[in-house]
Amino acid sequence: MASWFKVYNGVVFEVKGSPLFLIFIASTMTSTIPGISVAGPTPEATLFTPALDVEYLVTGRPLSSNSIPVTPTGIPTPALLSRVALNLLGIPFLVVDAGSYVKPKVPHVRLPSAIVGGDIRSGRALPRGRSRELFEESMTLGLMLARNTNVVIGESMPGGTTTAMAIMEALGYSARGRVSSASPVNPHELKVRVVEEGFRNAGLKPPAGDVFEVVDAVGDPLHISIAGFVVGALRNNSRVILAGGTQMCSVLAILKRLNVRVEGAVSIATTRWIVEDKQSDIRGLLADIAPEVGLIATTIDLGKSKYDGLRAYEQGYVKEGVGAGGLLTLAALKGYDEGEVLKLIEEEYERLMRIGLSRQSVL
Amino acid sequence: MASWFKVYNGVVFEVKGSPLFLIFIASTMTSTIPGISVAGPTPEATLFTPALDVEYLVTGRPLSSNSIPVTPTGIPTPALLSRVALNLLGIPFLVVDAGSYVKPKVPHVRLPSAIVGGDIRSGRALPRGRSRELFEESMTLGLMLARNTNVVIGESMPGGTTTAMAIMEALGYSARGRVSSASPVNPHELKVRVVEEGFRNAGLKPPAGDVFEVVDAVGDPLHISIAGFVVGALRNNSRVILAGGTQMCSVLAILKRLNVRVEGAVSIATTRWIVEDKQSDIRGLLADIAPEVGLIATTIDLGKSKYDGLRAYEQGYVKEGVGAGGLLTLAALKGYDEGEVLKLIEEEYERLMRIGLSRQSVL
Numbered sequence: 001m002a003s004w005f006k007v008y009n010g011v012v013f014e015v016k017g018s019p020l021f022l023i024f025i026a027s028t029m030t031s032t033i034p035g036i037s038v039a040g041p042t043p044e045a046t047l048f049t050p051a052l053d054v055e056y057l058v059t060g061r062p063l064s065s066n067s068i069p070v071t072p073t074g075i076p077t078p079a080l081l082s083r084v085a086l087n088l089l090g091i092p093f094l095v096v097d098a099g100s101y102v103k104p105k106v107p108h109v110r111l112p113s114a115i116v117g118g119d120i121r122s123g124r125a126l127p128r129g130r131s132r133e134l135f136e137e138s139m140t141l142g143l144m145l146a147r148n149t150n151v152v153i154g155e156s157m158p159g160g161t162t163t164a165m166a167i168m169e170a171l172g173y174s175a176r177g178r179v180s181s182a183s184p185v186n187p188h189e190l191k192v193r194v195v196e197e198g199f200r201n202a203g204l205k206p207p208a209g210d211v212f213e214v215v216d217a218v219g220d221p222l223h224i225s226i227a228g229f230v231v232g233a234l235r236n237n238s239r240v241i242l243a244g245g246t247q248m249c250s251v252l253a254i255l256k257r258l259n260v261r262v263e264g265a266v267s268i269a270t271t272r273w274i275v276e277d278k279q280s281d282i283r284g285l286l287a288d289i290a291p292e293v294g295l296i297a298t299t300i301d302l303g304k305s306k307y308d309g310l311r312a313y314e315q316g317y318v319k320e321g322v323g324a325g326g327l328l329t330l331a332a333l334k335g336y337d338e339g340e341v342l343k344l345i346e347e348e349y350e351r352l353m354r355i356g357l358s359r360q361s362v363l
Numbered sequence: 364m365a366s367w368f369k370v371y372n373g374v375v376f377e378v379k380g381s382p383l384f385l386i387f388i389a390s391t392m393t394s395t396i397p398g399i400s401v402a403g404p405t406p407e408a409t410l411f412t413p414a415l416d417v418e419y420l421v422t423g424r425p426l427s428s429n430s431i432p433v434t435p436t437g438i439p440t441p442a443l444l445s446r447v448a449l450n451l452l453g454i455p456f457l458v459v460d461a462g463s464y465v466k467p468k469v470p471h472v473r474l475p476s477a478i479v480g481g482d483i484r485s486g487r488a489l490p491r492g493r494s495r496e497l498f499e500e501s502m503t504l505g506l507m508l509a510r511n512t513n514v515v516i517g518e519s520m521p522g523g524t525t526t527a528m529a530i531m532e533a534l535g536y537s538a539r540g541r542v543s544s545a546s547p548v549n550p551h552e553l554k555v556r557v558v559e560e561g562f563r564n565a566g567l568k569p570p571a572g573d574v575f576e577v578v579d580a581v582g583d584p585l586h587i588s589i590a591g592f593v594v595g596a597l598r599n600n601s602r603v604i605l606a607g608g609t610q611m612c613s614v615l616a617i618l619k620r621l622n623v624r625v626e627g628a629v630s631i632a633t634t635r636w637i638v639e640d641k642q643s644d645i646r647g648l649l650a651d652i653a654p655e656v657g658l659i660a661t662t663i664d665l666g667k668s669k670y671d672g673l674r675a676y677e678q679g680y681v682k683e684g685v686g687a688g689g690l691l692t693l694a695a696l697k698g699y700d701e702g703e704v705l706k707l708i709e710e711e712y713e714r715l716m717r718i719g720l721s722r723q724s725v726l
Contacts, residue, residue: 018511020455058507090599092383092510094457094472107472107504109457141470144421147455148381236453 004299004341005332008275008283011294013267015241015333019150021086021093022229023057023323024157025050026222027101028117028125031159035190038071038183039158039321045069046158047116051102053079053156053322054095057086061355063105068352071182075312076352078324082154084344085327088336091152096141096229098134099221111137117220120166121194123202124217131215135228142232146240151233152269152330154243154323157222164250166195166218171253172207173288179246180280184316188279211257223247227254230266240266243326245274245319249285256290267294270325273313298328300338307349367662367704368695371638371646374657376630378604378696382513384449384456385592386420386686387520388413389585390464391480391488394522398553401434401546402521402684408432409521410479414465416442416519416685417458420449424718426468431715434545438675439715441687445517447707448690451699454515459504459592461497462584474500480583483529484557486565487580494578498591505595509603514596515632515693517606517686520585527613529558529581534616535570536651542609543643547679551642574620586610590617593629603629606689608637608682612648619653630657633688636676661691663701670712 007013031037031046040046049069052062057079062068069077086093095108099115113133118125126134145151157163161179168175176195177188195218199206202217215224230240230251242248248268255262274282275297286295303314313319331341370376394400394409403409412432415425420442425431432440449456458471462478476496481488489497508514520526524542531538539558540551558581562569565580578587593603593614605611611631618625637645638660649658666677676682694704 058503090510092508092512094508096470103475105475107459107474107500107507109470109472111470112466112468137470140421144470145455145457147453149455 002338003332004338005329006272006297006299008295008297009286011292013294013296015150015330017150018091019152020145021091021152021154021323021327022096023054023093023154024096024098024222024226025054025155026097026099026117026157026220028157028159028163028220029119030117030162030194033119033194035187036162036194037158040069041072047101049158050100050156051104053077054104054108055106057083057322058095058106064102071317075309075317076349078318078321080348080352081324081345082322082327084341084348085331088331088341088344089327089334098225109141111225113137115221117163120163120198120218121201123198123200123204125219126216126221128216131219131224132212134221134225138225138228139232142229143236146233146238147236149238151238152241152243152323152326153226153229154326155222155226155247156322157220160220160222160247162191162194163220164223164247165191166198167214167223167250168253168285169195170199170204170206170208170214170218171211171257173253175285178281178285180274180277180282180319182318182321186279211254223250224254226251230255231260234260234265241326242266242268243270243323245270246280246282246285249282249289252290252293262290263292267296269329270297271320271328272297272299273316273319274325277316277319296329298325298332300328300341305342305346307346310345310349365701366695367701368692369635369660369662371658371660372649374655376657376659378513378693380513381454382515383508384454384515384517384686384690385459386417386456386517387459387461387585387589388417388518389460389462389480389520389583391520391522391526391583392482393480393525393557396482396557398550399525399557400521403432404435410464412521413463413519414467416440417467417471418469420446420685421458421469427465434680438672438680439712441681441684443711443715444687444708445685445690447704447711448694451694451704451707452690452697461588472504474588476500478584480526483526483561483581484564486561486563486567488582489579489584491579494582494587495575497584497588501588501591502595505592506599509596509601510599512601514601515604515606515686515689516589516592517689518585518589518610519685520583523583523585523610525554525557526583527586527610528554529561530577530586530613531616531648532558533562533567533569533571533577533581534574534620536616538648541644541648543637543640543645543682545681545684549642574617586613587617589614593618594623597623597628604689605629605631606633606686608633609643609645609648612645612652615653615656625653626655630659632692633660634683634691635660635662636679636682637688640679640682659692661688661695663691663704668705668709670709673708673712
């Protein structure tokens with residue numbers, strides 16, 4: 001049986017026992033800027049994506065609208081892959097809402113300071129001091145839930161690569177042209193204009209020293225909350241797998257600036273579509289920010305699927321999200337067969353078409 | 364080293380690995396009936412107790428007021444014992460709010476249908492259909508979080524023995540005079556009057572067949588939510604320890620009426636103060652409702668403490684709550700020394716006095 005994962009940077013990658021999967025969700029108004037995000041059928045619909053993703057992940061169907069999230073051309077959310085892998089793995093999981101525009105209609109932790117992030121062009125993404133509150137609340141949750149535990153953390157927040165780029169650039173890392181996109185044509189120039197407008201309006205000149213000032217100005221509620229959780233988890237002798245693409249490098253940038261020791265305790269698990277993407281550079285970002293962090297990815301091949309919506313992943317659509325890469329990688333590491341997983345993915349796709357994937361508009 | 368737990372009914376009791384602790388909280392206006400509950404300095408203050416209990420459990424201090432919950436005579440909440448045991452065990456935990464009057468200022472899952480329960484004298488404790496919603500939402504949470512996991516479930520809801528008695532009586536079990544109390548003088552007659560008034564106003568004649576109609580009429584948001592979680596957990600091959608006193612028998616009554624198989628999968632862990640209480644009868648309730656369920660208790664002795672507030676437990680005050688009995692029993696099963704735990708409890712009591720336990724009023 002061929003393995004269907006690849007370790008990219010030589011850092012040893014271990015997953016012992018049955019980890020806990022956490023899916024952090026939030027919204028940023030940045031995702032409604034036309035052209036920034038295809039994580040929804042329209043720019044406004046991207047605000048519904050996080051809630052619909054987790055509703056579908058938990059119950060198998062969207063609850064806050066009639067349809068699961070799709071791109072403008074109808075390609076389904078990566079939550080489809082996540083759901084298949086999660087059910088196969090049978091690991092416990094929990095939803096953490098750091099500021100979803102729509103409150104998901106499934107049980108979830110909502111951080112007390114949860115808030116929808118503002119359009120970062122304003123330079124005032126969050127109310128002053130809010131990012132520190134989110135960080136601390138999420139750290140508390142990490143201290144509660146991750147006690148000598150392996151944790152896998154995924155995310156759903158459209159617009160996240162743009163805010164992640166802003167955070168990394170503000171902290172002094174070169175991130176322009178290096179973050180990924182759910183579109184095969186990455187709108188790098190638009191992202192750069194958005195970030196630069198945010199820096200201008202915030203009066204922010206990189207490299208900035210204070211992580212929380214940076215996130216309040218040009219960040220979002222999601223990445224700082226994930227960073228907080230990681231700090232809590234590491235304090236309790238846990239290990240964390242960040243299950244996501246280039247966005248997760250902004251979490252590492254935050255952690256490194258806060259002098260958190262991540263070596264041997266934090267890894268990134270994602271998809272081959274992210275790591276081998278020509279239009280972004282997760283390996284370079286990781287080398288610059290945290291070369292001691294392991295990078296692993298599932299090499300699952302959807303190219304042979306009979307469905308356009310799944311083959312599209314091989315053409316650079318979607319690529320990652322809702323922890324899909326990390327969960328599939330985990331399934332590969334646990335020895336599940338790629339062909340069997342592919343079959344389950346196709347069956348789930350068929351089920352979704354039956355329950356009405358065709359109704360694309362969520363608004 | 365002497366063991367400081369006792370298995371009471373001969374049913375085998377196993378706890379493998381590191382369980383997950385869940386603390387369910389809710390309020391019922393029933394607790395504000397003068398004389399019903401001493402789980403707060405005044406009847407109205409009992410509405411604050413659940414939030415304060417979990418705030419203290421998580422952070423070591425109350426956040427929604429200046430003082431941890433105490434009885435009218437200043438005896439501290441059993442959360443003190445829970446916190447000591449929880450920190451010793453180092454197990455992960457999570458707060459689930461099924462309808463707390465005060466939203467706790469720590470991260471928690473709030474069930475989407477969470478609601479403060481009405482005074483059961485009205486015969487309309489919950490809006491029609493709400494108990495089924497709470498049950499299903501909590502079952503979903505159980506399906507998510509408890510996947511082949513051991514789970515320990517505690518509770519904090521003043522007035523809970525009265526609503527538990529109403530649920531058990533309505534389902535056809537004799538429960539009057541058999542539920543416990545946080546007071547050494549159990550107000551059985553008052554509880555019976557309250558329950559009978561509820562039955563009268565609901566037009567309810569035991570034994571009633573429909574669990575959800577019973578809970579909507581004379582129940583509360585807590586016990587039905589715990590029952591839902593248990594059902595989800597058991598479906599995923601998990602095992603559950605109900606960490607509480609006579610109240611937990613109402614959870615079992617709900618489960619049995621729903622034909623849930625609890626044998627070998629559900630146990631009760633509590634305190635000697637509950638099991639050996641002359642004014643209540645957990646052993647009899649269990650024998651009537653679910654004799655296949657194991658009963659175990661910590662035999663910890665607070666009688667030698669130098670503090671009145673702790674010695675009071677040996678005089679019948681407080682007895683149980685916030686999962687204290689289950690967590691201490693678990694510590695005993697895991698081999699911790701009783702003397703060592705006593706010392707930690709006294710140290711925590713001293714710390715609480717320093718930070719202001721003396722300010723009793725939370726309103």
